[in-house]
Amino acid sequence: MAANTDDTLALEIRGISKQFxxxxxxxxxxxxxxxxxxxxxxxxSGSGKTTxxxxxxxxxxxxxxxxxxxxxDFLALPVxxxxxxxxxxxxxxxxxxxxxxxxxxxxxVRKRSEKPSRAEIKDRVAHLLELVQLEGLExxxxxxxxxxxxxxxxxxxxxxxxxxxLLLDEPFGALDAQVRRELRRWLRDxxxxxxxxxxxxxxxxxxxxxxxxxxxxxxxxxxxxxxxPNEVYExxxxxxxxxxxxxxxxMPGLVxxxxxxxxxxxxxxxxxxxxxxVEVFFRPxxxxxAPADGAGLAxxxxxxxxxxxxxxxxxRIEGQVMELEAHGPTLPPGVAxxxxxxxxxxxxxxxxxx
Amino acid sequence: xxxxxxxxxxxxxxxxxxxxxxxxxxxEGAGRYLQALTEPDAIAAVKxxxxxxxISVPLNAAFGVAAAWAISKFEFRGKSVLLTLIxxxxxxxxxxxxxxxxxxxxxxxWLGPWLLEHDAKVIFAVPGLVLATLLVTFPxxxxxxxxxxxxxxxxxxxxxxxxxxxxxxxxxxxxLPNIKWALLYGVLxxxxxxxxxxxxxxxxxxxIRGLTNxxxxxxxxxxxxxxxxxxxxxxxxxxxxGIITLVLKTLLEWRVSGGLAGGRKH
Ligand SMILES: Nc1ncnc2c1ncn2[C@@H]1O[C@H](COP(=O)(O)OP(=O)(O)OP(=O)(O)O)[C@@H](O)[C@H]1O
Ligand SMILES: [Mg+2]
Numbered sequence: 001m002a003a004n005t006d007d008t009l010a011l012e013i014r015g016i017s018k019q020f021x022x023x024x025x026x027x028x029x030x031x032x033x034x035x036x037x038x039x040x041x042x043x044x045s046g047s048g049k050t051t052x053x054x055x056x057x058x059x060x061x062x063x064x065x066x067x068x069x070x071x072x073d074f075l076a077l078p079v080x081x082x083x084x085x086x087x088x089x090x091x092x093x094x095x096x097x098x099x100x101x102x103x104x105x106x107x108x109v110r111k112r113s114e115k116p117s118r119a120e121i122k123d124r125v126a127h128l129l130e131l132v133q134l135e136g137l138e139x140x141x142x143x144x145x146x147x148x149x150x151x152x153x154x155x156x157x158x159x160x161x162x163x164x165x166l167l168l169d170e171p172f173g174a175l176d177a178q179v180r181r182e183l184r185r186w187l188r189d190x191x192x193x194x195x196x197x198x199x200x201x202x203x204x205x206x207x208x209x210x211x212x213x214x215x216x217x218x219x220x221x222x223x224x225x226x227x228x229p230n231e232v233y234e235x236x237x238x239x240x241x242x243x244x245x246x247x248x249x250x251m252p253g254l255v256x257x258x259x260x261x262x263x264x265x266x267x268x269x270x271x272x273x274x275x276x277x278v279e280v281f282f283r284p285x286x287x288x289x290a291p292a293d294g295a296g297l298a299x300x301x302x303x304x305x306x307x308x309x310x311x312x313x314x315x316r317i318e319g320q321v322m323e324l325e326a327h328g329p330t331l332p333p334g335v336a337x338x339x340x341x342x343x344x345x346x347x348x349x350x351x352x353x354x
Numbered sequence: 355x356x357x358x359x360x361x362x363x364x365x366x367x368x369x370x371x372x373x374x375x376x377x378x379x380x381x382e383g384a385g386r387y388l389q390a391l392t393e394p395d396a397i398a399a400v401k402x403x404x405x406x407x408x409i410s411v412p413l414n415a416a417f418g419v420a421a422a423w424a425i426s427k428f429e430f431r432g433k434s435v436l437l438t439l440i441x442x443x444x445x446x447x448x449x450x451x452x453x454x455x456x457x458x459x460x461x462x463x464w465l466g467p468w469l470l471e472h473d474a475k476v477i478f479a480v481p482g483l484v485l486a487t488l489l490v491t492f493p494x495x496x497x498x499x500x501x502x503x504x505x506x507x508x509x510x511x512x513x514x515x516x517x518x519x520x521x522x523x524x525x526x527x528x529x530l531p532n533i534k535w536a537l538l539y540g541v542l543x544x545x546x547x548x549x550x551x552x553x554x555x556x557x558x559x560x561x562i563r564g565l566t567n568x569x570x571x572x573x574x575x576x577x578x579x580x581x582x583x584x585x586x587x588x589x590x591x592x593x594x595x596g597i598i599t600l601v602l603k604t605l606l607e608w609r610v611s612g613g614l615a616g617g618r619k620h
Contacts, residue, residue, distance in 0.1 A: 059512050079515040086516045092509035096531045106517035109527070161517055 010035040010197045011056075011165065016065035018051055018221075025051040026062065027221045033214075036195045038188075040208035043218035044244070049201040050089060052218070053167045056199065057086045069165065085158030085196075089169040091150045093142040099153050100125050100138035106161035128156040131190070148179045155187075159194065166198040172207065180204075184211055205245045209233060217241050239351050242281045249322050251297075253280040255350060263318050265297050267344075274352040282345035285310070285325035289332040289341050296342030304337055315343065375593050379586035390587035398564040399572035400591065405480065406555075406568060407548040410487040414548075415541050418495025423529065425496075426503035427511060440496050443489055451489045452557025455482055478560030483568065486554040491544045498540030499533055506532055539606045546599040550592060 011033040018026040026048045033039045041049045054060040056067060058079035067074040074082060094102050103125045107116055116124065129135050132152040142150055151171050158166060171187075172180040188211055191198055202208050208215045209229040216226045225237040236242035239250070253262040255278050260269035262280055290296050302321065303314040311331055313324045324343070326332055335341055380387050390396065421440060425433060443451060457463050459476035469476060476482045510532065514524040530537075552570040559566045567575060569592055576585035 054512075057512075057516050059515070079512075080518045080520065082516075083518070084516060086513065088509050088513060090509060092513040094510055094513075094528055105514065105519070105527075109514075109517065109519040109523050157513075157517065 008035045009033075010037070010070060011039075011199070012066070012068040013052075013056075014066040014068075016052070016055060016062045016067065018048075018055060018060060018062045025221050026055070029065070029218075029221070029223045031216050031223060031226055033197055033199065036197055038191050038198045038200065038211065038213045040212035040215045041199060041201045041218060042203065042205060042208040042215050042244075044203060046220075047218040048221040049203070049218055050169055051221075053086070053169050053199065053201055056165070057084050057167055058082050083161060083164045084167055085161060085163030085165070086167040087151070087154045087158050087169060087171050089173060089201075091142070091154040093150055093153055093157070095142050098139050098141055099129075099134065099145070102142070102153055103128050103138075103156045103160050105157060124160065128160055131159070132156040133186075147175050148183060151175070151183065155190075159196075163196060166196045168198065168200045170201050170203065172202070172204075180207070187211065209245070217244065219244075234347070236281075236349060239279060239281060239354075242349060242351075247284045247323075247325075248281050249284050249324070249345075251280045251318065251320070252353075253278045253348075253350060260348065260350060262348075263297055265295065265342075265344075267295075270348065270350060273350045277353045278350040279353055280345070281349045281351065282347065284323055285327065286346045287324055288344045288346055289326070289335050290344060291334050292340040292342060294342045296344035299341050299343045301335055301337055301339050301341060304331060304335070315341075317343065372593055372597075375586055375589050378582055379590040381586075382583050386583055387587050387590075390581075390584040391591070393584075395564045395567070396572060396584070396588055399567050399569045399588065402480070402483070402565075402567065403549050403569040406483050406487050407545055409484050410491060410548050411541060411545045414488060414491050414544055415495050415537070417492065418499060418540060418544075419533075419537065421496045422499035422503050422533075423525075425500055426506075427508040437500075440493050440500075443492050444497075448490050448551065448553030449557055452486045452554035454489070455485050455558050459485075477558050478562065478566055480566070482558035483555055483566065486558045487548050487551055490551050490554045491547045494544035494547060495537065495540035498536050498543070502533060502536045503529075535606060535609045539603070542599060542602055542606065546596065549595055 009032050013032070014030045016026055016029045017024065029048075029052060031039075041052060043049050051060060055062050056074070058074070058077065061075070069082075094105065097105070104121050107121050107124065110116075125138065126135075129138060132155055134149060134152055134156070137145065137149065142153065145153065155168075155171070168187075172183055175183065184207060200208075200212065209232075212229060214226060214228055215232050217224045217232065219240055225232055225241050227235075232241065233245050236245060239248075242248050251262050253260055255261075255269045255273045255275050258269050259266050260273065260278075260280070288296070292298075297317050299315040299317045301313060302316055305312045305314075306329070307325075309327070309329065311326045311329070313326060313331075313335060315322050315324055326335075379390075421436065424430070425436060456477055458465055459469060459482065460466050461470070461477070463477075476485070510528050511524050514528045515521075519527065549568075550570060551568075552574070555568055556571060556574075559568070559571055561567060561571060561575060563575065569588055573585050573588045573592070576588060
């Protein structure tokens with residue numbers, strides 16, 4: 001979706017901190033989103049994702065920092081004037097209103113001078129129902145809908161006010177994997193059609209990497225890394241990010257004079273590697289296998305198992321058991337249970353020892 | 355067996371007094387019954403009871419909604435103190451609830467002399483009755499609403515605000531409809547207690563016939579005068595009120611639990 005974004009900054013967040021009592025939920029968070037960008041906030045539970053969204057919506061006032069949208073000081077505006085469409089983690093549909101009334105709510109509460117006529121509201125609701133593919137359900141109550149349908153009603157309700165920005169708080173959180181994937185694709189299409197700047201919260205890394213133009217990774221209220229999906233996946237800034245974005249194998253190592261040594265194997269150190277004792281991280285599927293007399297880490301294959309289209313290869317390296325992965329239905333040559341092999345991490349990342 | 359036994363015991367405990375009330379009220383025939391109800395003191399007592407309820411129930415409904423709203427939708431210091439205060443009238447004797455006002459506004463009370471100077475009467479007058487009733491019936495609406503509103507959370511209100519609704523619109527169109535059955539239920543209980551309250555009201559009333567006797571007090575006065583038919587006739591009105599309340603309560607409970615079951619599916 002990068003094609004969709006242009007370079008004007010829409011959202012600027014600077015130095016936001018927020019404490020609940022003594023507990024710091026956000027610590028000095030700064031990030032920007034371009035116009036029409038689809039930004040994912042990714043982080044484990046309790047990392048402050050919802051709190052940040054609520055600050056953007058105006059439901060929470062930060063202790064320090066600045067939020068600007070389209071150049072305007074957002075913190076000076078009350079919630080109702082921000083025109084931000086928010087989809088809540090648990091949808092927060094009005095339980096006593098029908099689907100149609102839910103969607104129309106934002107239009108019916110407008111000042112008389114700005115309120116559309118009844119016919120216009122009806123048209124708009126019909127259009128939104130079509131957009132979220134819920135035609136025919138307008139007279140149902142929220143309790144009569146499935147989770148995925150509720151999610152789409154919440155989205156239609158947020159879109160009804162023609163928001164300047166959309167905030168989605170784990171909209172697929174409560175849904176099963178199949179529905180999630182469908183809605184994910186649908187949401188991406190929708191964003192392409194509407195082009196509203198969107199901040200999307202999730203704790204599912206796959207979802208974030210798949211959907212977003214850029215991903216912001218939060219931990220304990222701090223922004224750890226911000227970048228395009230492939231950037232953060234390939235160049236995780238910290239061991240935490242590496243771990244969070246996928247499977248990780250880790251080993252101690254040593255960097256000296258441009259060389260990286262892990263156990264008895266030496267190779268060229270990655271660019272900008274810190275000197276001295278380091279922790280080496282690599283993905284279990286980003287390894288090459290070599291015969292026992294080749295180059296690489298000495299390993300003993302302890303087991304092999306087919307897992308879907310991939311093969312899992314259990315190895316013991318330096319006394320440590322690791323689950324590696326190879327793509328494709330066949331084993332790499334020379335790999336079988338009980339054999340000794342050499343393993344070469346293809347893209348090791350090194351981090352200073354904490 | 356046990357169930358049948360307890361059902362019989364319950365029926366006996368609840369139905370027997372009812373039967374007795376109506377039996378004694380009509381002991382000297384319908385004419386005497388009607389006469390007992392239409393004598394000036396009885397009519398005054400009914401009017402006074404209605405007046406006191408008409409003032410204190412709406413006030414307590416408003417207080418109750420405000421307190422429940424503050425407690426369930428906001429974080430603030432002193433929340434647990436407020437919760438305890440709301441429960442206080444449940445845990446103290448109604449007589450004390452009446453006595454408080456006497457100590458405050460009675461002739462020997464803190465503000466008594468000042469009231470005398472300004473020729474205002476609180477104790478042994480309608481204001482005192484209202485105050486005593488307010489205090490005793492304070493928890494009913496709030497207690498009914500707090501658990502429901504806490505369970506509902508503040509997300510729907512937050513959503514309404516982001517959609518551009520004002521605070522008042524949000525309250526009227528989102529908060530209120532979500533609690534209407536529970537509110538009605540609380541008001542009903544509050545009203546039943548307001549009309550039936552004896553202890554607190556007795557302390558501040560002074561028992562001036564035709565002036566400060568509410569229905570329950572009227573019953574007592576007549577009974578002490580050995581006017582059994584008059585006492586039971588007046589009591590039959592209270593009993594009737596109780597039956598109506600019970601029926602409405604059952605209907606509402608059915609509504610409320612239906613609404614909750616609907617809500618739980620979320
Ligand atoms: N109103 C509040 N009062 C006190 N603490 C709060 C409040 N809201 C959030 N917190 C705390 O702030 C931290 C961040 O909460 P937040 O809801 O932003 O997390 P999150 O990243 O959205 O988590 P999740 O993925 O579980 O939704 C948590 O530790 C939470 O307990
Ligand atoms: Mg959250």
